[in-house]
Amino acid sequence: MKEDSENDRAEEAVQRRARIATAMGVVLIVTQMTQIGGEGSGRLVDKVQLGGWTLWIIMLLLFIAFGGALFRNRSLYALLNDESSLQHRQQALASGFWGFIVMAALLGGVTFFEPLAGRDAIQLMVTFGVGTALLAFGWLERRALA
Amino acid sequence: MDKADRVSRQRAIVLLMLAVLLILSAILGTSATITPSRIGGWAVLALLVGANLAPLHARLWRDGLGSVAEVTASHRVARLIAGFWVLMFAMLVLGIAGDSWNLDGFSGFHMVMTAGLVTALTVLCSSRTVLAS
Numbered sequence: 406m407k408e409d410s411e412n413d414r415a416e417e418a419v420q421r422r423a424r425i426a427t428a429m430g431v432v433l434i435v436t437q438m439t440q441i442g443g444e445g446s447g448r449l450v451d452k453v454q455l456g457g458w459t460l461w462i463i464m465l466l467l468f469i470a471f472g473g474a475l476f477r478n479r480s481l482y483a484l485l486n487d488e489s490s491l492q493h494r495q496q497a498l499a500s501g502f503w504g505f506i507v508m509a510a511l512l513g514g515v516t517f518f519e520p521l522a523g524r525d526a527i528q529l530m531v532t533f534g535v536g537t538a539l540l541a542f543g544w545l546e547r548r549a550l551a
Numbered sequence: 552m553d554k555a556d557r558v559s560r561q562r563a564i565v566l567l568m569l570a571v572l573l574i575l576s577a578i579l580g581t582s583a584t585i586t587p588s589r590i591g592g593w594a595v596l597a598l599l600v601g602a603n604l605a606p607l608h609a610r611l612w613r614d615g616l617g618s619v620a621e622v623t624a625s626h627r628v629a630r631l632i633a634g635f636w637v638l639m640f641a642m643l644v645l646g647i648a649g650d651s652w653n654l655d656g657f658s659g660f661h662m663v664m665t666a667g668l669v670t671a672l673t674v675l676c677s678s679r680t681v682l683a684s
Contacts, residue, residue: 409588413585436675459643459646462643466639466649469635484602495628495629495632496628498631498632498635498636499627499628499631499635501635502631502634502635502638502667503631504630504667505635505638505663505667506601506667507662509663509664509667510664512580512660513594513657513660513664516657516660521657523658523659524646525647526659527642527645527646527659527663528646530638530642530659530660530663531643531646532637532638533633534635534638535612535639538635
């Protein structure tokens with residue numbers, strides 16, 4: 406009985422995780438795209454913004470690395486990180502790598518026509534890499550659940 | 552099988568040389584010393600490395616080197632993951648410290664792409680060397 410309820414909780418958590426991963430990927434890419442090109446003159450507000458962005462990225466990386474089950478109990482953690490989930494995570498990270506490379510190549514091309522600040526370039530690459538990984542993870546999980 | 556092992560070992564050596572060349576070309580092509588030929592050379596090397604990492608490459612090799620390609624394919628995702636984490640770490644460091652280094656967009660892209668590709672390629676080489684030994 407207890408095992409059944411734990412399985413149900415795990416299934417709910419997996420569905421929620423797939424939705425959250427997709428939503429976070431979209432929100433990350435959309436919000437960061439709108440923030441590129443600011444003055445970045447070293448004001449306090451820029452430093453706070455950079456700190457917030459770094460923290461957000463670290464949280465998202467922890468989400469990917471632990472499959473969103475970091476603060477769950479041991480048995481639920483194991484259920485949430487089964488073999489297929491681990492495989493999805495690995496595929497998502499590989500997609501994130503290609504996301505990085507594609508965005509880096511695009512930005513490299515852009516710098517020949519328009520000067521680009523280093524921080525903006527890095528922010529775009531990280532955003533696109535992590536966003537791609539999240540979207541891929543969400544899509545793979547949703548496909549497995551369907 | 553022996554032929555496959557030999558070819559795999561030779562490929563690992565070639566890829567390792569590619570990685571070294573990519574690093575050298577990145578060092579030579581920093582924004583202070585940039586010339587079209589240097590960035591062109593770096594771009595060709597980066598493209599070669601990228602092509603070696605792509606899944607398409609594994610499929611192309613599968614015909615001639617079936618067994619090794621199968622095992623290598625299982626290492627493909629692992630090396631891309633290593634590349635992902637190195638890229639992430641490099642970018643977070645550059646993002647935080649970039650202002651004090653006065654980093655421009657071109658140097659950022661150049662350094663990050665070199666670091667990611669070289670890591671992924673080195674992991675690939677080590678996995679092939681293990682296979683061949």
